[in-house]
Amino acid sequence: MPVISAPYAFNESRLFVDLRSIVGHPLYLKCEGFNFAGSIKLKAANEMVTAAERQGILTRDSILVESSSGNLGVALSMIAASKGYRFLCVTDSRCNLSTRLLMEALGSEVHVIAEMNVDTGFLGARLDYVRELCASDDRYVWLSQYTNPGNWLAHYRTTAPEIADEFPRLDVLFIGAGTTGTLMGCARYFREHSPSVRIVAVDSVGSVAFGGEPGRRMIPGLGMSMRPPLLDESFVDEVIKVEEADTIRTCHRLARSGFLFGGSTGTVVSGAVDWLNRNDTRGITAVAVAPDLGERYLDTIYQTNWLQDLYGDQVLDSGARTTVASSGPRGRAAPHGRDRRGGGAGRV
Numbered sequence: 546m547p548v549i550s551a552p553y554a555f556n557e558s559r560l561f562v563d564l565r566s567i568v569g570h571p572l573y574l575k576c577e578g579f580n581f582a583g584s585i586k587l588k589a590a591n592e593m594v595t596a597a598e599r600q601g602i603l604t605r606d607s608i609l610v611e612s613s614s615g616n617l618g619v620a621l622s623m624i625a626a627s628k629g630y631r632f633l634c635v636t637d638s639r640c641n642l643s644t645r646l647l648m649e650a651l652g653s654e655v656h657v658i659a660e661m662n663v664d665t666g667f668l669g670a671r672l673d674y675v676r677e678l679c680a681s682d683d684r685y686v687w688l689s690q691y692t693n694p695g696n697w698l699a700h701y702r703t704t705a706p707e708i709a710d711e712f713p714r715l716d717v718l719f720i721g722a723g724t725t726g727t728l729m730g731c732a733r734y735f736r737e738h739s740p741s742v743r744i745v746a747v748d749s750v751g752s753v754a755f756g757g758e759p760g761r762r763m764i765p766g767l768g769m770s771m772r773p774p775l776l777d778e779s780f781v782d783e784v785i786k787v788e789e790a791d792t793i794r795t796c797h798r799l800a801r802s803g804f805l806f807g808g809s810t811g812t813v814v815s816g817a818v819d820w821l822n823r824n825d826t827r828g829i830t831a832v833a834v835a836p837d838l839g840e841r842y843l844d845t846i847y848q849t850n851w852l853q854d855l856y857g858d859q860v861l862d863s864g865a866r867t868t869v870a871s872s873g874p875r876g877r878a879a880p881h882g883r884d885r886r887g888g889g890a891g892r893v
């Protein structure tokens with residue numbers, strides 16, 4: 546029986562769901578939502594705060610400030626409350642209401658940016674605001690998840706070894722890309738310890754993280770309106786881009802089997818299923834990472850009016866399926882690959 550005295554001391558991240566009966570492919574989903582922050586961001590938050598304390602950057606008078614689409618903000622709120630720091634989260638109007646309320650309940654201040662920068666989007670507007678704050682008062686300490694090496698180191702030290710321990714014969718790993726902390730930590734670990742593991746990044750259509758045209762994205766977590774500073778594409782074998790409508794359908798399909806996951810999990814699973822549809826999966830071991838759970842998305846992804854307003858009346862029709870664009874492979878053949886063409890013929 547674990548007994549804890551600090552909320553960040555508990556994290557059940559060795560739980561995997563076998564999705565074969567739901568998606569028709571061998572795919573294990575690593576669940577990262579079972580901690581008091583409710584998401585994978587607890588790991589990055591812990592690592593970055595501990596490093597800042599070690600380096601003497603964080604003191605009793607400090608005010609932590611961070612730009613977050615929500616989950617890192619919740620994790621930092623929890624850690625700040627527990628350790629006695631003040632925390633100001635700068636988010637934007639796509640942040641779920643429940644996530645904002647959660648941060649406030651934990652004692653944080655939340656600033657919501659309502660207007661995007663015409664060139665750099667919401668993210669650019671959030672970062673401009675954080676920079677102005679830091680310039681205005683020395684007490685602000687910006688951990689900067691977009692550039693902080695602690696963000697990827699957290700996953701190099703925990704997420705990747707947790708997967709390798711459970712699946713020593715892993716063939717392919719699917720990871721969603723936001724700041725790319727999870728992606729880069731896992732990719733660097735496997736390149737060093739098991740270089741045959743194929744690393745597939747999953748991004749949203751409309752994100753420019755790996756290039757391409759910017760477009761509307763309403764689901765927080767994955768995707769970036771700039772190139773992620775932490776990203777080194779030489780560690781990534783393939784990139785799959787998923788339409789938000791497919792994300793939604795996958796979330797609902799998992800929910801109808803009793804698994805209520807967040808939006809980015811729908812994206813990652815949708816991309817993984819597309820890849821598995823296009824490759825020979827005989828004897829393959831595939832893992833995908835689920836960054837959070839679905840309760841924070843009840844008023845968006847799991848709410849009919851929100852869905853229909855944004856994606857149309859047909860979004861949940863079982864026959865509907867938009868394409869998934871795939872790029873790569875980047876220099877390495879897919880395991881058992883029989884079809885390397887892009888385009889999604891599959892259905893989740």
Ligand SMILES: Cc1ncc(COP(=O)(O)O)c(C=O)c1O
Nearest residue numbers: 616723724725726727766809836
């Ligand atoms: C729900 C969710 N999924 C995925 C991600 C992306 O993770 P990373 O920033 O490590 O790329 C985030 C990041 O905030 C997230 O909140």
